[in-house]
Amino acid sequence: MTQIHSIMAEENKIPQHKKIYEILRKHILTGVYEEGSLLPSENELCAVHNITRPTVRQALEALVNDGFISKKQGKGSIVRKPPQDIGILSISGTASAIGNQYLQTQILQKPQIKPWPERFPFDLTEIERESGCIYMERLRLVDAQPVFYDINRIPNINLPRFSSRSFENKSLFETLRTQYQIEIRGGEQKLKAIKADQLIGQLLNIPVGDPVLSMERKLNTNRDGFHIYSTIFFNSAKHSIFGTF
Amino acid sequence: MTQIHSIMAEENKIPQHKKIYEILRKHILTGVYEEGSLLPSENELCAVHNITRPTVRQALEALVNDGFISKKQGKGSIVRKPPQDIGILSISGTASAIGNQYLQTQILQKPQIKPWPERFPFDLTEIERESGCIYMERLRLVDAQPVFYDINRIPNINLPRFSSRSFENKSLFETLRTQYQIEIRGGEQKLKAIKADQLIGQLLNIPVGDPVLSMERKLNTNRDGFHIYSTIFFNSAKHSIFGTF
């Protein structure tokens, strides 16, 4: 038993329940299991992956927490419409739903290393402050109309070649997840409705003084003490921010 | 073993891990464990409550998910600043933090049974539509200044004496939780920044045309197919909405 264990540990360090989680997650996202359908039963998953039920249940529980499935006693695990991203708000049109595919990204300011601002709405850890931050500005458009203007600050800690990456039409968070194994684990945010100043009005193509939704967010990651800070201005004239929790 | 089990089942139907969860939750909220301090170790909790470690871990896992603790291997379970409510946004002053104790509630419209509006931003289940809704309006104030104006619609399903209850200075959700065992399990919301119209401007004591944060929310509960719908207008002149996720 111990031998098998150590062999497993050699070929892959990640625990079994996480492996199953990743497999099922991928299968849900890629449409192997349709929304509303049932996942294989816990016992089936045990047999297929040659693990025990508590381990399977650990994986399923994580999927429930992340909103990929819901379980019902006596019935099974029901596949849900996957959440856009944990806490990353997606937009929904007021008239018709708008898929992410119509969301374009324009880089206003390529990633560059900067010191942190003097006044900052969140407390920084010592390491973060010492390392400086990678600064970037983006404008995101729906149907060629600007909707988001966001300023992102990421601590410059162990992110090789980050500044040279392209983020056009690609999620910043997807890049962090796939290229650097950084996952968002939650966070906090402050929301306000403000009047658009000249810069924001110009960027979001709305009259100065019109209401704009502004967000200050601090996102936690799986890296200890590594946070992502964003300031977001949202043009809510034609769209609203949609979020699940 | 089975005997012990059935005896347990007689005196209380709720599972052990949930009992432990409730106890620890209460102790965290009432300050028995200070923020930043460590919870008793899993083995200690086993001994104290006479249960096994998997059961304790199940309770702790729920506390982690609900943001009451964070765990660290080799160290222990660290008590965190408890979240205000799951998904129920609390406010934080821009200058100084404001505790909930300074939040006053004024009932503008006592709970009354009404039909659902013709146009509604969310889809209703059949049962919800048939039952009609309990309608109420509240104004919430900080330092005697209006901050929230909220409209709540709750399906009129199995809520005896609800209309006659008082919600002055008491959370609607706290009442639902303690009196009716209805717990919020998450939900979805749509956010916009809008211009204050005359009614909203008057209620929130701001000039007409000033930016107001508006929210449409649908909250899921532990009752299947039972949702709570709220429309919230927030005066973000002096405060911002603070939320964790």
Add this chain to the structure above:
DNA sequence: TTATTCTACTTGTATTTACAAGTTAAATTT
């Protein structure tokens, strides 16, 4: 004194076993 090792904690992972309880559909009875 300083650095290292050891030890006694902590949580993390995983197996095995058992029964409870909800769901569904087939089989049986009325």
Add this chain to the structure above:
DNA sequence: AAATTTAACTTGTAAATACAAGTAGAATAA
């Protein structure tokens, strides 16, 4: 034919056990 019971699923709860791995402080060695 319709209602009921049964059986075969499903997930939920819980125990007992074992070892891995991270943490922190005490004991030890340099």
